[in-house]
Amino acid sequence: MRMRHVSTIGVCLGLLLAAGCEQPPAPGGAEGEQYRFTMIIFDQPGNAFWTKVVAGAQEMSEILGCDTDVQFANGDASRQNDILETAIANGVDGIGVVLNYDDAYDENVQKAMDAGIAVIAFNIDDTQRAEGSARMAYIGQDMEEAGAMVAARLVKEAGLKEGDHVVCPVEYPEAVYAIQRYAGVKRVLDQHGITSEIQSTGAISVEDVLNKVAQYLIGHQETDAICAMGQMPMEASPKACKDAGVDLPIAGFDLSTQIARDLDEGRSIATVDQQPFYQGALTLVQLYYHAKYGLHPCDINTGGAMVDKSNVSRVIGLADTVR
Numbered sequence: 001m002r003m004r005h006v007s008t009i010g011v012c013l014g015l016l017l018a019a020g021c022e023q024p025p026a027p028g029g030a031e032g033e034q035y036r037f038t039m040i041i042f043d044q045p046g047n048a049f050w051t052k053v054v055a056g057a058q059e060m061s062e063i064l065g066c067d068t069d070v071q072f073a074n075g076d077a078s079r080q081n082d083i084l085e086t087a088i089a090n091g092v093d094g095i096g097v098v099l100n101y102d103d104a105y106d107e108n109v110q111k112a113m114d115a116g117i118a119v120i121a122f123n124i125d126d127t128q129r130a131e132g133s134a135r136m137a138y139i140g141q142d143m144e145e146a147g148a149m150v151a152a153r154l155v156k157e158a159g160l161k162e163g164d165h166v167v168c169p170v171e172y173p174e175a176v177y178a179i180q181r182y183a184g185v186k187r188v189l190d191q192h193g194i195t196s197e198i199q200s201t202g203a204i205s206v207e208d209v210l211n212k213v214a215q216y217l218i219g220h221q222e223t224d225a226i227c228a229m230g231q232m233p234m235e236a237s238p239k240a241c242k243d244a245g246v247d248l249p250i251a252g253f254d255l256s257t258q259i260a261r262d263l264d265e266g267r268s269i270a271t272v273d274q275q276p277f278y279q280g281a282l283t284l285v286q287l288y289y290h291a292k293y294g295l296h297p298c299d300i301n302t303g304g305a306m307v308d309k310s311n312v313s314r315v316i317g318l319a320d321t322v323r
Contacts, residue, residue: 035093035287035288036069037095040073042073043075044074047231056276058070066288075203080097084109085108087117091115094118094119094288095119097121098121098123099121099125100172101174113135119135121137121139123274124177127180137298139299139300141272142301143181145184146253147188150306153251153270158225161194163193166223168196169198171200171202172230201213201232201236203230206235209236210240210243214241214243214244218245221246225251234250235258237250251268254274255315260316260319261316263309263312270306273306274303275303279302
């Protein structure tokens with residue numbers, strides 16, 4: 001499985017390098033018309049995580065000579081469906097979309113596919129994958145595998161034992177990414193007799209998340225560790241511990257400059273980087289070559305890289321741009 005993952009990314013990177021090192025052929029379909037793609041992000045603009053997704057999409061769009069429209073749904077499934085419908089009506093050549101809720105977008109994804117518009121899920125996929133959505137491929141983290149990986153690291157590094165309790169703060173507990181990550185985390189913790197609980201933090205701001213995690217820790221003195229299941233709670237948790245007057249081991253997901261600093265200075269143990277730049281870039285690459293050559297998009301697992309004190313120096317300077 002790991003070798004297949006590496007090989008698939010290697011093929012795509014070969015295409016990227018070829019496109020970047022040579023003058024790209026005249027883009028577009030009939031009569032050289034420029035290919036048009038729509039990328040739809042369910043969240044709000046301004047979140048540093050999505051900045052990296054957009055950076056990847058924009059870089060590849062420039063290299064390949066595409067016209068790429070990035071749209072944000074501001075956390076509203078109805079708005080995301082409206083954007084999908086507009087893209088279909090405009091006859092774009094491909095759509096990348098975050099499938100953050102099962103069943104919410106199935107009708108419009110199918111409508112796009114029926115209209116001959118390629119659809120790739122990125123960052124979050126339907127829990128039933130291809131059986132649950134008509135999308136052609138998924139580019140993003142294997143959430144459950146990553147959850148199990150980080151939980152195992154937390155148990156080992158923190159010396160957690162049977163009877164201990166771990167809180168798992170996350171922005172949107174009902175979203176697919178949270179459900180799947182927690183499934184992996186809980187599976188490992190359960191094997192060790194360690195209890196766990198999801199805490200809903202929302203995504204208003206890091207400061208708001210910080211306050212919510214701190215209040216949880218003050219009210220739950222039995223907590224022995226934190227497994228932060230999203231970028232905002234991972235960034236907020238070290239300061240939340242300080243505000244709550246506790247010293248707890250922390251591991252979790254995603255990267256930002258603050259998360260990298262916390263790893264470098266020993267305030268957190270490790271984080272799983274889902275490499276959002278790849279999610280934007282490889283979605284664009286596959287949409288482009290599907291439109292140009294009819295190549296069928298393929299699933300790519302972008303997120304199994306563990307970042308800790310031993311290797312954080314390689315990414316800290318890029319943590320809020322492409323890493």
